[in-house]
Amino acid sequence: MLRVAIIGASGYTGVELARILCNHPEFELTAATSRQYAGKPLSEVFPNLLGKTDILCENLSVDELCKRADLFFAAVPHKTAMDLVPQLLREGKKVVDLSADYRLRDVATYEEWYQEHSSPEFIKEAVYGLPELYREQIKQARLIANPGCYPTSIVLGIAPLLKEGIIDPATIIVDAKSGTTGAGRAASVSSLFCEVHDGFKAYKVGGTHRHLPEIEQELSVLNKNSVTISFTPHLLPIARGILSTTYADLTSNLSTEDVQKLYTNMYDAEPFVRLVPEGTFPATQHVRGSNFCDIGFAIDKRTDRIIIISAIDNIVKGAAGQAIHNMNLMCGIDESTGLEGAPFFP
Numbered sequence: 001m002l003r004v005a006i007i008g009a010s011g012y013t014g015v016e017l018a019r020i021l022c023n024h025p026e027f028e029l030t031a032a033t034s035r036q037y038a039g040k041p042l043s044e045v046f047p048n049l050l051g052k053t054d055i056l057c058e059n060l061s062v063d064e065l066c067k068r069a070d071l072f073f074a075a076v077p078h079k080t081a082m083d084l085v086p087q088l089l090r091e092g093k094k095v096v097d098l099s100a101d102y103r104l105r106d107v108a109t110y111e112e113w114y115q116e117h118s119s120p121e122f123i124k125e126a127v128y129g130l131p132e133l134y135r136e137q138i139k140q141a142r143l144i145a146n147p148g149c150y151p152t153s154i155v156l157g158i159a160p161l162l163k164e165g166i167i168d169p170a171t172i173i174v175d176a177k178s179g180t181t182g183a184g185r186a187a188s189v190s191s192l193f194c195e196v197h198d199g200f201k202a203y204k205v206g207g208t209h210r211h212l213p214e215i216e217q218e219l220s221v222l223n224k225n226s227v228t229i230s231f232t233p234h235l236l237p238i239a240r241g242i243l244s245t246t247y248a249d250l251t252s253n254l255s256t257e258d259v260q261k262l263y264t265n266m267y268d269a270e271p272f273v274r275l276v277p278e279g280t281f282p283a284t285q286h287v288r289g290s291n292f293c294d295i296g297f298a299i300d301k302r303t304d305r306i307i308i309i310s311a312i313d314n315i316v317k318g319a320a321g322q323a324i325h326n327m328n329l330m331c332g333i334d335e336s337t338g339l340e341g342a343p344f345f346p
């Protein structure tokens with residue numbers, strides 16, 4: 001068994017990592033950190049884990065953790081991970097960082113959207129952990145920058161079209177909607193039940209969301225040229241799930257079958273991308289609790305636009321599930337291990 005630690009186990013992605021690891025045949029959870037719950041059993045903090053793990057939460061001491069684990073998931077807020085990841089790497093550990101700290105390849109862009117980077121020397125070696133695009137690099141990596149939840153759903157949805165050059169990149173518009181777990185578990189007024197329940201709102205409108213540079217970075221790689229998009233996130237009154245609706249102008253007169261072939265060519269062998277049958281569209285409730293990204297599309301002949309719908313569970317494919325997928329690849333074990341479960345429904 002490979003010994004695994006979760007740094008930031010008391011957050012939403014931390015508990016999801018723990019849930020998946022409890023049933024993982026190759027990984028053993030040997031340490032879990034939380035400052036506020038130090039000394040408490042993780043299964044007391046999260047009763048869904050009762051009987052599944054007897055691990056205690058502990059304070060963060062990298063030296064201590066390094067004695068008891070070889071693989072690390074950093075599930076702490078961005079701007080925090082960059083201070084602890086270098087120490088783990090220097091100790092020879094493999095790290096999947098769920099935060100944004102190593103996702104942007106250009107340090108100046110990171111510093112424009114976040115803050116001064118304390119360990120920019122590791123950005124170059126970090127591999128962006130989207131297995132559908134970077135599988136071979138991930139297998140060789142010791143540091144993975146696990147993608148953001150919105151970027152995962154959006155990039156996977158558009159990738160085949162941009163790669164084949166059949167849409168005009170200047171016309172890409174994305175409306176994406178996220179469940180409230182996307183905001184994390186820390187108490188905040190904007191996440192209170194009465195602020196979220198029974199309503200629906202846009203936020204960070206007008207090109208101000210910090211996922212924009214990440215999405216544009218990956219779309220630009222696929223397009224082999226710089227891409228700038230419009231992106232508006234929305235907050236859904238549900239716990240889990242992201243549904244992204246993307247619009248773009250088609251540059252050639254393709255049939256639905258032609259486009260279907262592009263998606264099939266790219267994703268047929270992918271264990272966690274499902275193309276939904278023609279005429280049907282993904283829904284958050286069909287991916288809930290799973291590592292799937294479901295994708296569907298329609299061509300609007302009236303406007304010559306394509307509309308792509310993609311859905312993920314933000315804490316599984318958008319965070320913890322994708323992180324475990326990446327760690328499986330880094331450790332050379334079957335990439336689907338621990339992630340095969342069907343979504344919960346209803």
Ligand SMILES: NC(=O)C1=CN([C@@H]2O[C@H](COP(=O)(O)OP(=O)(O)OC[C@H]3O[C@@H](n4cnc5c(N)ncnc54)[C@H](OP(=O)(O)O)[C@@H]3O)[C@@H](O)[C@H]2O)C=CC1
Pocket residue numbers: 007008009010011012013014033034035036037060074075076077078080098099100147148149181182183184185186314315318319
């Ligand atoms: N929620 C989501 O859908 C997604 C989240 N992410 C990213 O994953 C990471 C974790 O997110 P999420 O689980 O939602 O966050 P939460 O706020 O729910 O949890 C954060 C965790 O980090 C710990 N923590 C906070 N500050 C520090 C610190 N300074 N030092 C050590 N530990 C700290 C907290 O525990 P304690 O305070 O007890 O120490 C807690 O366990 C973030 O970087 C987030 O951006 C990525 C994709 C999707």
Ligand SMILES: CC(=O)N[C@@H](CCC(=O)OP(=O)(O)O)C(=O)O
Pocket residue numbers: 078098099100147148149150178179180181182183184211233235
């Ligand atoms: C609903 C909600 O608030 N979502 C978060 C998504 C953040 C996320 O998890 O992504 P990072 O890992 O890049 O922080 C937001 O919009 O900031």
